[in-house]
Amino acid sequence: MPSWGVPQAHRVITVVSERSSAVPQTCPRIPMTEAGPKKRLNPKRTPIREVDPGERRGAFIEAVLPYTPEEAIEEAQRCIQCGKPWCMEACPIGQDPRGYIKLLAHGDFTGARDLILRDNPLATCLGTVCYHYCERVCPVAKKGDPIAVRHLKRAALMYAGPATPYQPATPSNGQKVAVIGGGPAGLMNAWILGQRGYEVTVFEATDRLGGLMTQTIPAYRLTDDSFAQDMARFANLPVRFHFHSSFPDDIDIDGLLKEYDAVFIGLGTHKSKRLGIPGEDLDGVIPALKYLKESKRGERASIRPRVVVIGGGDVAMDSARTALRHGAEEVTILYRRSREEMPADDQEIKEAMDEGVKFQFLVAPKRFLGVKRLEGIELQQMILGPPDESGRRKPIPADAEPIMMRCDAAITAVSQEADLEGVPPDLGLKVGKDGVLEADPMSGATARPGVYAGGGASVVHAMAAGKRAAFAMDAYMMKKRNRAP
Numbered sequence: 001m002p003s004w005g006v007p008q009a010h011r012v013i014t015v016v017s018e019r020s021s022a023v024p025q026t027c028p029r030i031p032m033t034e035a036g037p038k039k040r041l042n043p044k045r046t047p048i049r050e051v052d053p054g055e056r057r058g059a060f061i062e063a064v065l066p067y068t069p070e071e072a073i074e075e076a077q078r079c080i081q082c083g084k085p086w087c088m089e090a091c092p093i094g095q096d097p098r099g100y101i102k103l104l105a106h107g108d109f110t111g112a113r114d115l116i117l118r119d120n121p122l123a124t125c126l127g128t129v130c131y132h133y134c135e136r137v138c139p140v141a142k143k144g145d146p147i148a149v150r151h152l153k154r155a156a157l158m159y160a161g162p163a164t165p166y167q168p169a170t171p172s173n174g175q176k177v178a179v180i181g182g183g184p185a186g187l188m189n190a191w192i193l194g195q196r197g198y199e200v201t202v203f204e205a206t207d208r209l210g211g212l213m214t215q216t217i218p219a220y221r222l223t224d225d226s227f228a229q230d231m232a233r234f235a236n237l238p239v240r241f242h243f244h245s246s247f248p249d250d251i252d253i254d255g256l257l258k259e260y261d262a263v264f265i266g267l268g269t270h271k272s273k274r275l276g277i278p279g280e281d282l283d284g285v286i287p288a289l290k291y292l293k294e295s296k297r298g299e300r301a302s303i304r305p306r307v308v309v310i311g312g313g314d315v316a317m318d319s320a321r322t323a324l325r326h327g328a329e330e331v332t333i334l335y336r337r338s339r340e341e342m343p344a345d346d347q348e349i350k351e352a353m354d355e356g357v358k359f360q361f362l363v364a365p366k367r368f369l370g371v372k373r374l375e376g377i378e379l380q381q382m383i384l385g386p387p388d389e390s391g392r393r394k395p396i397p398a399d400a401e402p403i404m405m406r407c408d409a410a411i412t413a414v415s416q417e418a419d420l421e422g423v424p425p426d427l428g429l430k431v432g433k434d435g436v437l438e439a440d441p442m443s444g445a446t447a448r449p450g451v452y453a454g455g456g457a458s459v460v461h462a463m464a465a466g467k468r469a470a471f472a473m474d475a476y477m478m479k480k481r482n483r484a485p
Helices: 070-077 086-090 097-105 109-119 123-129 149-160 185-196 211-216 224-232 251-257 288-296 315-325 346-355 459-483
Strands: 176-180 199-203 241-242 262-265 285-287 306-310 330-335 357-362 363-371 371-385 393-397 403-406 407-410 451-453
Touching: 070 097, 070 149, 086 097, 086 109, 086 176, 097 109, 097 149, 109 149, 109 306, 123 149, 123 224, 123 459, 149 211, 176 185, 176 251, 185 199, 185 211, 185 262, 185 459, 211 224, 211 288, 251 262, 262 459, 285 288, 288 407, 306 315, 315 346, 330 363, 371 407, 451 459
Parallel strands: 176 199, 176 262, 199 241, 262 451, 285 407, 306 330, 306 407, 330 357
Antiparallel strands: 363 371, 371 393, 371 403
16 A cells, blocks of 8 residues: 555554454344434433553544444434434535434444445545544534444444545546645645546645644644555545645646646645744744644654643643653643633543643743743733624623742644645635635635636635535646637
8 A cells, every 4th residue: 555655654543342353254233123313312422432541642543443333333324314404504515424323223334434424525534633623513412422433433444444445436527726735725736626527736845644633733632644544545545645745836726727627636734833922943842733733743753741722722731741641740721711712622622631631721831931942931910702704702801910930841732734835825825814825705616717726724625625626627627628729
């Protein structure tokens, strides 16, 4: 199997539970009535098991264990199969979980896997890192716990076994597409157009595909093997990958349009935002993306003893938990709002707390302290005012003395955005409030005919942007074919 740019230094550590020592060749079927799964609402979720926090905090092993086949069937039978597809409407790529959950409830793991892969080429990865927007609107949650959709997706892919690689749905139409960026947006775009008969070339600036998903998400959440499984299904599609091809340094729009019929730009949010406070350039102050990339590539395996992480999103949680695994004696997350306003996934916050990460709320960094090397941080105490445009209560400086905290390393995880440096201005692209690349919201079209763009603040939102643009590009190139003499 191709490595897809995954360094040999990164190996997958499989955690096997006592209840499931091996993947069964055929998954068990729990006896059911002829009418199918019981529809009486069961409010209690089938428990999701984790590796003991004391054991996992010192190694990059998977923290959350998969359902066993029996547990997956039991959880799937909780789904009440709503008439209105709340879960599908909440999914950025429009996947309907009801269908594959119904198959899982009957023990049909292969059918569930195939239904998932019909709409989702990165399903193995999303089985562990999806933001599971579907679960947030699950009606079962009104009486108890939502259906564990993400874990059911993972179970379907795990126990059904490898799927047949994707095949082009139609013969080659002779048209060519260039995709700039091999992250989730670019891969989704290439997957759709490759199945529709287009010859697709993906230009990736680094030596690996997957964008920030594979470059920064630690192995305790996403293994390299998961991504390799997803990419193996691309093998028979007319999609080729060129690595170390940076835009706009190595490739440019004018040159691509001479060779390709359409271009998709899928730049990820690789640019870390600075705090803009004194001392930010001291030795020991590290942007989170840089820190996580170095860790994932095996270039960093240690950190100083006392670490603070500034931010409240999933990148902050990943940074804090990675610091523990790098040997930090004390890790504290500093957040300017309260726990209720933290944008990170609740499960990620819980796992960080269980592992011993400390949290200090309602504080904002005022300046870093030290001479050449970081020695501490001065914090402004905050209070919460009325909600801002994000819907969260706005942090306001409190009339209180600043807090001095000693630290040896500070990881800044406040925000990130797409880097538009060198991008031709005639494309009309801009960076949105969430830091992602913005073009036409419906089609991804730029101001230049044949050039499309998009991205997202999460893996699945990025995939949705690539999907929207792929449909628009298909329509655009179809018109070109019809106009040809």
